[in-house]
Amino acid sequence: MRAAIFRGAFAIQVEQIPDAALLEPTDAVVQITHACICGTDLWPYRGQGPYQPGWQIGHEWMGIVQDIGSEVRTIKRGDRVIASYDFCDGTCEFCLQGLDSACVQGGLWGFGHEGGQAEAIRACFADATLVVVPPEVEGDEALLKAILPLTDVMAAGHHAAVSANVRAGGRVAVIGDGAVGLCATLAARRLGAEQIIVLGHQPQRLALARQFGATDIITSNGDEAVQQALEMTQGGAQAVLECVGAKETIQMAVTLSRPGGTVGFVGAPHGQEVPLGHMFSSNIGLRGGLAPARAYLPELLAEVLAGRLDPSSVLDRTVSLAEVAAGYAAMDQRQAIKVMVRP
Template sequence: MKAAIFKGPGMVEIGERPDPVIQEPTDAVVRVVLGCVCGSDLWYYRGESAHAVGSIGHEFIGVVEQAGAEVQGVREGDLVVAPFIYSDMSCPHCLNGSTISCPAGGNFGNGTIDGGQGEAVRVPLAGSTLVPVPGSEHPDAVLRSLLALSDVMSTGHHAAVSAGVKKGDTVTVVGDGAVGLCAVLASRRLGAERIIALSRHADRQKAAREFGATDIIEARGEEAVQAVLDLTGGIGADAALECVGTAQSIATAFAVARPGSTVGIVGVPHGQLSFAETFFRNTGWRGGPAPARIYIPELLGDVLDGVIDPGRVFDYETDLDHIADAYRAMDERRAIKSLVRVGAL
């Protein structure tokens, strides 16, 4: 089958991988319909994080082509959303809300398990991992939003949930990538009254406002912190959502969070941060990789009902043969998030 192959920093090319087959009775083979490039993929592409040579990509929706004898909950022909982590959903860690900690689980596109940037994927623990989509003949806009649930919308939602966003809150979102924009949308969904988005790019500012941002701050660093404090009467935000992962963005998120609040962190950390200042402000933090499998069912209903439309974060589109263009567009900040069309329903 055709698939994206990571060959080293700056080198993601179309290549050939063996067709996936059922290896365990709990496996399924999913034919990919839509995949995409994640912001975290860029850390590998830029050489800032290590990645094994081989398949890449962890976000996809598709159709179940084969299901092992012990797979329950999904069947051949089902359209499914695949969370970026496969898990058994029954171990103590999964039941405690941390699917990434599942001893039997793992992630797609890790060089061993094929990723969503390919024509098909073997999904371990398919019955507990895959989420079937009810109905049929969904329009393209809905399919794009279903794809967003596999990671970025679930991750943005995780930031908001981790920070305890509730009705009437003032929220500050640090980061204007796809996850940050989905965090804006998630905050609006949870009832935030004021949503302050930090963004210096006109296209992302526009998307943030469409998703529910009430205020835009273009500054960074100390200037951005002061701007948030000015907007909040010197108090700070009831919840701050950190959606980048750099030392500066983490420091900004803590600085704009009011004393006694919680910062929701979902940006993959790069760099170090001293927690001494946060200690004396009673500011907490919570977050990490999103338990997408836990969130997808509730978010799925809102997508199908037209309540949320996270698929609008995809502003660049190509096919599998041009996967290198999808990476370049995001790396050069010509795209918020690249969608990759792989197969038909």
């Protein structure tokens, strides 16, 4: 079968690898029909981080079950399934608490495991990891496209909003106009925020933020952006959703917080320095991290199927698996927000 393989900085190649096959009785083999390139994938693509040449890549996917192990009970051949970016056993202390991202036997697709930018995948812990999508979605490409972001970016945006305690009628600031920031905007609107300020710089993305529920947009930088947001919120946002992960953005998030407010951070951290002094004096909370996407999947899937949630617009370019390298280049050069891959 074909799969995307990381070969080094700016080198993603589609290669023939052994077919996906059952290795454990709890496995399933899934033919992948839809996958994505994630902003997180751009870190190894740019040569940053510990990704090793030869590893498969891709952690956002869904598809059709082709085979199941002898101990799989809730999944059957022919089911359409969606997986979160992480796999989990469903039985450990943390899975039982709804924190699958900390599963003691879990991990991320790719990163030395099977990758989702491929023709098929071995899904370990199939009963715990996979969620069955109702068969009536078949043939409805618009609906399938709306479901696909639940694998990661919509779950991450939702996690930021939940972690920051977004409430109906509240004031929210979203830092970042990438796919996660846009989904965080959508999540804040879904949770009833009255004012949603998005801080970003890309016109196309900010236009989409407006469609997703942003009431205000800030395109300035640094202290000027902070001052604008403080004025708009009359002293700070009750919830700040940090969706970038840079040192400057976490500091900005804390500065934008209203005393007693909370920062929900989901941006993968790079060079973080947390301003504890300001947080201490203003009683500002900091919560979030790697989203427990599998725990959120049933709720978010039900919302999409009911027509109350549609993050599909973040997927603004589609490539075939053979063209996946071009998809990486488009995202790296900010020519696309998020790329869908159709094997």
